[in-house]
Amino acid sequence: MTGKKHTLSVLVENTPGALARIAGLFSGRGFNIDSLCVAETLDPTLSHLTLVTHGDEQIIEQIIKQLRRLIDVYKVVDITEEGNYVEREMALIKVKAEKEYREEIFRICEIFRCKIVDVSPRSYVIEVTGDEDKLQAVIELLKPIGIKEIVRTGTIAMKREKKST
């Protein structure tokens, strides 16, 4: 992976073609999508997209400009560039839960405030929420125990309000 990671917050018209246009833009112009999260906003005519990508400064500039060029795109903010934001991702991790490891799994969950959301005789499903570093840390710790499957949501992000007025 070359270039810095950027999290973009994109508001688009909630129309059928909009997402296809954005995906097509990335594939057609050879830009990278590391993750993409889409959902409706309070205003049902707009969708919000959190898009994580990477590239050098010029590429990120092009990505933003090309996004803005799409007729359906209402607003693009480079959250990384603006700084001061919260970023979260959730993962569901199915981990082997042999008897001798259960203690350790509980401990990891406690330390990282994870939830065990499904229990079966041989495995647990763990829900973990946090920024990318935290998810990565949990995954690394669970790996030796035996991860069977991971599903991640991709990042969502939001700018913080200014503390002082």
Add this chain to the structure above:
Amino acid sequence: MADKISGARMVIEALKKEGVEVIFGYPGGAVLDIYDELYKTPEIKHILVRHEQGAAHAADGYARSTGKVGVALVTSGPGATNTVTGIATAYMDSVPLVVLTGQVPTRLIGNDAFQEVDITGITRSITKHNFLVKRIEDLPRIFKAAFYIARTGRPGPVLIDIPKDIQQAKGVFEYPEKIELRSYNPVYEPHIKQIEKTYLLLEKAERPILMVGGGAISSEASKEVKALAEKLNLPVVMTLMGLGAFPGDHEQSLGMLGMHGTYYANMAVANCDLLIAVGARFDDRVTGRVDAFAPMAKIVHIDIDPSSIQKNVKVDVPIVADCKRALIRLLEIVQAAGRPKKFWKERFKDWWEQINIWRRRYPLSYRHDENYIKPQFVIEKLYELTKGEAIIATEVGQNQMWTAQFYKFKRPRSLITSGGLGTMGFGFPAAIGAQVGNPDKLVIDIAGDGSIQMNIQEMATAVEQNLPIKIIILNNGYLGMVRQWQELFYGKRYSFVKFPLIPDFVKLAEAYGATGMRITHPKEVEPALKKVLKSKKLFILDIHIAPEEGVFPMVPAGKATTEMLLV
């Protein structure tokens, strides 16, 4: 409450509201309802083409030559896919089109129904925007938006896909007077700070260049380009798409830059210390090796499309604005600064002296031949005989480049050529559109023997519409431009660039009810051209030219623009 009308009728009413006078089309099952309405609408002229690609290119030629939005109407499935090359051609050159496609009824969409194709999906990356009409209530607004999007900002093609049941449904037609799209707000006015910076750079510059692209034509900025160039004594270079934005016969014109640009244009750009680009996008055919492009220059880039700026070259002063308005502001500042014309004349005297040395060293030239007709000679003669006043469409290849080099386009919208996509088969149908839009002007298609065969079927369209287009085929018996690359870079291995069979174009002209004539000797050129120009009918002049003539100068792909191969 207003009466309800059908979706098909709404289409016609919307076209009328948009002031559409002519559309280029081809009927089929999915547009029967619209055609039925057209039947009752003599106010809109419908030109029946012979292939939907022809319709798209004709609408494009109409748009480029008139500045209006070109409209094409085709059926679903194969009708729609046949327009794809035409749409992509228009997209690459920022031409305002509205393409209407029929679609299978909404309940069948996604079912692989007969003649169904996901045309909005297919054209997503080659349209400025596209729409699938899903409800009759949306139709008027979509049309309003489509025309607005096509013609404003950086213009481009917009496609509207209209399912058959929507055409048949009834609704109230209320056409919006105005439209506002919250997600689409092109910026027209420049940041005045940036204009001031530009002026300061001009004050400091010793070797400035004004580089003019197609954006200067779409924003109708020719007058301002000329005023600025003349006031400040600036040398002007043009991209292929910019030809005509500044008069090619003007003392200050250095002609075209880039791969087949003039020696002096490329030298001037390579050595300038200030480059002001107006509506150009620094395509690789213009820049050559990017790091060697104008290496000493501060670059000012005026463009309405922010994504064009900083895309290919690093720019010092980005100006997102309509070219015309930006130049008007710049001229105001120049005026206010109050330096007289004499000052600028004096200021850039040495620079002009240097440029004139380059001009004298390698003027555009070619070797004459007693036995073979040289294509450059044909274009020179044509320029002379038409006084540079014709609308010239070109095909793609050597014919296109010789035309760009040797015809000194005097006016904007007089060169109709596929620059960005380089579409063979574009020229002739585009000439049809241009002639329809400019019935009183002389319209010529400079063609190659290969390209002309790609949309030759439109002969029928032109003849039945009484369009007196002149097709001049520079017939070298080769796919000449490809042959030239094989000659220069592939050890003369001429792989599939010579057609074993080329039709008899004279007979072909006659078969379509047009006039044809063939010439093979240089002495015949002038009389033949005179005859063609006098003709009131569609005419094919098949000129057999020196078969292995090349286009020079030439900057090999990926080389610096100073590394030109000369004649």
